[in-house]
Amino acid sequence: MRTIESEVIPRLLLIHGVSPTAPRARSGVTDADVELLASHLLARSDDFVDEFVIDIEARGIDLETLLLDLLAPSARLLGVMWEQDLCDFTDVTIALARLQRVLRKMTARFESTEEWMPSGPAVLLSVTPGEQHTFGLSLVSEFFRRAGWSVVDELAETEEDVVRRVRQQSFTVVGFSLSGELLRDRLASVIKSVRKFSRNKNVGVIVGGAAFQEHPEWVSLVGADASANDGLEAVVQSQSLSQLLKA
Template identity: 40%
Template sequence: MPSLMRSARGVPTDDGGMLTRNWRRSDDSLSAFRSRVDLDDSRSLTTLIESEIIPRLMVAHATDLEPPAAEIEESGVTIDPAEVEALAPMALQVEADVLLAHVERILSRGVSVDTVMVDLLAPAARLLGEYWEDDRCDFIDVTMGLWRLQEIVHEIATPASPKRIGAGGSSSALFASMPGDGHSFGTVVIEEVFRRDGWETDRLSDATTPDLLKRVSAGWFDLIGLTISCDCHIAELPSLIAAMRNVSRNPRACVMVGGRVFAANPDLARQIGADGTARDAKVALKMATSLVRERAREAAHYR
């Protein structure tokens, strides 16, 4: 595990002199993150990024992330993996103004804000964690790099607007990470994408199986989504999915699963009792909408 070197490089001054734009700092959150790593430096920084920092990037200012309906629509313009490779070192080396100008150029070619958050900023944040674990940068560097990425999220977030009632309509969804998994990044991203499309969403992180089943039985959900980051949990999924269906207040609730193992073998989702899987949150939104509509048609047919 790399040592936590105390480099002062890149630390902003109290008056914000490091940046020329407004720096929406959260000193308490940054101090808490540093203290947590100091007290428990045996944990992987990548895990901390996924469970602590990226969720803050995505939802700390959720009220700022409601775009106009037109902006939610997919533009068809995507992020090249090389752009992620380029952005991560930039976050370590340049000030936030320069980083923001780079991201704004990407947005100017028609890439949506959703795509930039899901396919550029979040992967770049994970890549910073890999840099640290490989001893390519120190702890202060990667912390400040992550904070610069957070500043980008603040700057590109559109003003709050009325919730869009789009393809999802008033459908409801519960998203949770697999009990015992500990990685909440996937759930944070997918909930944010569904929420921005107009779904009523709920999210559980670091929940036990009894906690998850209690939440499923307490509310009405059209969709239940599980994210699995560790392949070792696959054997537990059939019984968990069966239990969720058994206690669900909605007998026609759809269950979707996501994670690396399902990306490699999509057929596994149905084998373990789920209704489907998707390679990313945006594809999951389209699939879930289709599944929920189909279940609604079935229910109407049998009335």
């Protein structure tokens, strides 16, 4: 871990034109924007939500910032509002469905102006079987696609679904999301099966989600190689793993 933190990650960041010492600026998106989007998702029509997001895009904010500083915090805020009984399960479900739609439309607009040719290593991204929180995984997928990775999204319902996928195709990295403790042991079992049955015997495993933000010690407990707090970090960590596994 010291080698990854002190050597591998800084080199990768420099390659991609990012200073390894400077924090990523939250330019153009405010906490008020996040709160407004969350409230609009709960109370307004799809067209109103679209107009709100387009107005924010018009400030000249890039897709990375929109994903990390607007959509992801809005999803987290909806979760907090649910936990505090400020809205019910149905409200949150509808709001997250709207947020998924915003994500698809937003990335489609950016894709139409950029040359997207996935030619890099393959990554399998999946929720832990039984996990209900999937929006964060959608965000992470977009970051991998923008970095040139060949992405396979898998909303696996069982461990066998994941095993079948890693047997069918060779992946450089497999990533899982986990939101809480309830499915921790199941994730450990799935990761063990991935390493046993994967076509790539040197596959890297990365994890993310609220569970690992609250309990970073669980990363090794479930048998993963690394964790990430957001989509950008997931790509950097996976690139690091890819280089280390080649070595």
